[in-house]
């Protein structure tokens with residue numbers, strides 16, 4: 001099953017949208033829409049709530065990830081509009097980022113919070129290379145510039161960044177800035193779910209009046225996502241589902257039962 005994390009009204013990406021189901025996790029309940037994308041079973045989570053009442057900096061990413069795991073999601077895609085700090089990017093560009101910098105204080109920092117022993121996930125190559133490649137290829141079929149590499153810095157928010165912060169982020173090598181990816185990306189690695197994201201540049205960080213409020217249309221996004229999902233191999237050759245191979249004895253029982 002494919003999991004998709006998206007914003008308001010993009011659940012129309014699913015070819016056939018069924019009733020929502022509620023999944024109870026150790027981090028809370030999640031309402032998930034079920035359907036299909038390119039003939040594959042798919043689950044869609046509206047990251048900011050079905051009433052659009054949850055701010056991006058307080059969204060329950062841990063519950064979303066666990067709900068996907070409980071439903072049998074093996075590969076997940078996140079769709080977001082993010083700001084750019086790299087001046088070579090432009091509003092409306094599409095970016096499939098390959099790395100991140102966690103620059104926020106957000107709990108839990110592990111899906112295993114509360115356990116006496118916390119296994120340590122390897123975050124080298126943090127985003128699934130197979131999904132990234134599929135997203136890049138599908139995005140290049142459209143009319144927008146596509147960037148296949150970028151460093152995404154995740155800040156606390158919800159306020160915007162200062163000029164000094166934006167300059168610092170550039171010097172650190174960041175290209176785009178968000179408030180959602182970290183520690184979310186860690187949860188997916190810990191849950192051994194392939195995870196990668198496609199973002200469209202919604203604004204240039206620190207530049208007033210650069211916000212593109214129209215963002216991307218459902219139709220354009222649907223074409224890219226269905227193309228990417230349709231081209232992902234049935235059996236993954238990536239390492240995303242082998243985070244704990246050889247060290248299963250460090251995992252808590254509740255995870256071993258759902259693994």
Ligand SMILES: [Zn+2]
Pocket residue numbers: 128129130131193194195236238239240241
């Ligand atoms: Zn993978």
